[in-house]
Amino acid sequence: MKIAIVGSGAIGLYYGALLQRNGHEVAFLMRSDLEVAKRDGVRVIRTDDEFTLDRVAAFGDSEEIGVSDLVIVSIKATANQSLPKMLDPLVDETTQLLTLQNGLGNDQFLKARFPNNKVFGGLCFVCLNRIAPAVVKNFMKGSVSIGPSDGADASEAETLVSVFSEAGVKARFEPDLLGIQWKKLVWNVPFNGLAIAAGGVCTDVIVESPELCSEAKALMEEIMAAANQFGYTFRDGFADYQIEITQPMGPYRPSSMIDFVEGRPVEVEAIWGEPLRQAKAAGVAMPKLEMLYALLKRICK
Amino acid sequence: MKIAIVGSGAIGLYYGALLQRNGHEVAFLMRSDLEVAKRDGVRVIRTDDEFTLDRVAAFGDSEEIGVSDLVIVSIKATANQSLPKMLDPLVDETTQLLTLQNGLGNDQFLKARFPNNKVFGGLCFVCLNRIAPAVVKNFMKGSVSIGPSDGADASEAETLVSVFSEAGVKARFEPDLLGIQWKKLVWNVPFNGLAIAAGGVCTDVIVESPELCSEAKALMEEIMAAANQFGYTFRDGFADYQIEITQPMGPYRPSSMIDFVEGRPVEVEAIWGEPLRQAKAAGVAMPKLEMLYALLKRICK
Known part of the structure; x- marks a missing residue:
């Protein structure tokens, strides 16, 4: 399968590398890491193994990649306005598109641009940091949940799930894409947000501070109440479970916090603004x- | 009247200078500004006038000052644990104590230490910055509201009001000290707090951002609801009025924000923690x- 990875940050590098290792023809669309990836390949470090793909097909322009069977969109949502230009050369009528972007509104964005294509959304419950150019470190393997955007075919989403499963990624089919998008926000809204707003702290600071941990849970309750309104329900104790799975992560830096402290754009609208609205x-x-969004909108300006 | 100013930051310098200019025998207890004040005096800059007291009685130790008629406490509330040692040499049974400190709990703290003395609280609705050692700049003259702490005599509070009035300070008697302490928090909690939590911004950023201004007003509503619970009521539109009086201040840096950006202790407990509790x-x-306090407690750590 010819797969184009649009946006080769931590998420794009990681899943692209796993898919290539499983035999797919993967093309990475890159910007900052391009020269390093061409020279040294892509390296993945996990807690129990690590591997390097010495040769990767890395490109700076999607014209060089051409039409692909599957386009995985893993660029930051803050750069969505540049997406059409990047995607057009990759897409014909049979191309499937899968967005792994954070937050709400990204699959609708793709569907609006490519109304006749199959569009899917994937939610990555995973801990990844790009620790050096073309080097990604994985802290928790987690899973990917994939579902069809409005109008896409569920069975084709299940085929996509297999593509990931066969590459060693725990993947599952989720018929309710919007539901799982809200579900992921249950973690992302508090931890990414408080990590920035509390001055650039790691998740351990949040779970260990009684006040911040209480605010994290209160934010989760708000997100879950919103998700309920959209038809998604949670099992009892889901907020506590989020705290429990975060504890063993130790001093983990959520991706938005890394973006913030390194001066890169933060997905304020996709993660906090759009859900709030x-x-x-x-x-x-x-x-x-509301309070968190008001602060982040200013802090991340 | 022999007046000791304990804590010669912006508030202490400003009111001490005005009281000395009006003929009182004022002693400034100082730390960082001591040598400059001894050499150059104290300078006050206001929008319509400025003056320098060439000679001030500035001391580094309250033993050198001795018993005073009135002790004005204007040290940061974060340093309250050092107060008894500073105050003991200044106080005999006739000494009156007036705290001009921010937040809740400070007059009770003095009363607990000097149960037989008259203790008063004063709330300064004023914009002051100490712009250089022993130099204080006034942006808005504002007013001082003075009231008796539990058990103190209202008529003596009125005498104190006259001391300030005669020195050119708009001063008023307030029988309900706790009420006006809450009233001052209506401004201090949102503007000092959001200025820090939004990344070290001035008040103009808060009033001009729809989101931050909305959060400021929501914080005010919470403070007013709490004040109501303690018997203090507000006229209609009081929150909007706070925004209105803040607009002409322009890029004003609230005192806690200055403390924060200059690395000094911030009165997190007096201004946010104690009112919340x-x-x-x-x-x-x-x-x-709750959210603001959780963030500030960490940010100002």
């Missing part, structure tokens, strides 16, 4: 998220 | 203040 429009009160 | 104990929900 959608929830408020659905009548859900979000006093904590 | 008192309000929650009185059954008032404070979702916004």
